[in-house]
Amino acid sequence: MTFRIYMAVFSLLFLASCSALVSQKTGQRTKASSLVDYLYPDEQSREAHQPQIPVLTLPVKVGLAFVPSKHWQHDGIQSKDQIELLDKVKRSFSQYDYIDHIEVIPSTYLTGGQGFITLEQVARLYDVDVMALVSYDQVTQSVENNAAVLYWTIVGMYLIPGNENSVQTFVDTAVFDVKSRTMLFRAPGINKLDKRTTAIGVDDTLSEKSLQGFHLAVEDMSKNLDAELARFKTRVKEEKIAKIQHSENYSGGGAMGLFLLLCGLALLKIRAGFNKRAR
Incomplete structure (x- = not known):
C-alpha cells in the first residue's frame, strides 16, 4: 500500500515537472515602439508642430537610434542586439559623400x-544634425495544433502537444x-x-525566431533605405524638400570628384605626349 502511495506521489511530481517544460506563453504577444507616441506624446505637442523647410549643411552628421519601447516597457530588443542591428543600418548611410559621419546611439x-x-x-x-529613428512592431503567435508527440516515460505515455509558431516583424527608419x-x-x-515545434520548445524557438525576424526585417529595410538615400539629392533639386548649404571643407565630389580628377590627369598626360611628339 505504501509503495503505491509513493508511486502515485512520484507520478504526480514527474508529470508536474514535465508540464513545467511546456510553455505557458502560448497565444499572441507583441513587442513594439511607436515613433508617433515618442515624438508627439500628447495632442498639444502634435498641434504645436509647424512643418518647416529644413536647411542642411553638407556633409551632414547622422545619429542612429532605436525608439524606446511603447509605454516605456522593457525594450523588446536587447542593447547588444540593438547595436548590431544599427550597424547594419549604418552601412546604408556610409556610402554617400554628403554624409560626414554616423553615430550609433543606445536607446x-x-x-x-x-x-x-x-x-x-x-x-x-x-554632435549630430540629423537623427534616424528606428521603430518596430513584432507579433509572435503560438497556437496548439494536432502535431502532438507521445513520450514513453516510466509512468506510462505522456502527451506533449504541438504548436504552430509565427513571428511577423515590421521595422521603419524615419x-x-x-x-x-x-x-x-x-x-x-x-x-x-x-x-512548427512541440510545446516543450516554444519559448526557445520564439526567442530565436524573434531575433532572426529583426535581422531579416532590418536587411529588407536597408535595401529600401539605400534607395531613399540615393533619391534624396534628386528630391532636394526637384521637389525642394530642403535647402542645401555647404561647409567650408566640403567639396561634394566624393567618388565622382576623384574620378573626374583622375580623368583630368589622364588628359593632361595625353596632351603632354602629343606636344612631345609634335616637337
Whole structure:
C-alpha cells in the first residue's frame, strides 16, 4: 500500500515537472515602439508642430537610434542586439559623400524623456544634425495544433502537444532634421517566419525566431533605405524638400570628384605626349 502511495506521489511530481517544460506563453504577444507616441506624446505637442523647410549643411552628421519601447516597457530588443542591428543600418548611410559621419546611439539615451526636446538634447550630446529613428512592431503567435508527440516515460505515455509558431516583424527608419523637426524621408522593412515545434520548445524557438525576424526585417529595410538615400539629392533639386548649404571643407565630389580628377590627369598626360611628339 505504501509503495503505491509513493508511486502515485512520484507520478504526480514527474508529470508536474514535465508540464513545467511546456510553455505557458502560448497565444499572441507583441513587442513594439511607436515613433508617433515618442515624438508627439500628447495632442498639444502634435498641434504645436509647424512643418518647416529644413536647411542642411553638407556633409551632414547622422545619429542612429532605436525608439524606446511603447509605454516605456522593457525594450523588446536587447542593447547588444540593438547595436548590431544599427550597424547594419549604418552601412546604408556610409556610402554617400554628403554624409560626414554616423553615430550609433543606445536607446537608453532616449528613454529618459520623450518628444523633440529630448531628441535635440541627444543630438547636441553626440554632435549630430540629423537623427534616424528606428521603430518596430513584432507579433509572435503560438497556437496548439494536432502535431502532438507521445513520450514513453516510466509512468506510462505522456502527451506533449504541438504548436504552430509565427513571428511577423515590421521595422521603419524615419530620418529627421533635428533643428527644423522635419522628417526628410523614411524606409520600411518587413519579415515573417513560421516554424512548427512541440510545446516543450516554444519559448526557445520564439526567442530565436524573434531575433532572426529583426535581422531579416532590418536587411529588407536597408535595401529600401539605400534607395531613399540615393533619391534624396534628386528630391532636394526637384521637389525642394530642403535647402542645401555647404561647409567650408566640403567639396561634394566624393567618388565622382576623384574620378573626374583622375580623368583630368589622364588628359593632361595625353596632351603632354602629343606636344612631345609634335616637337
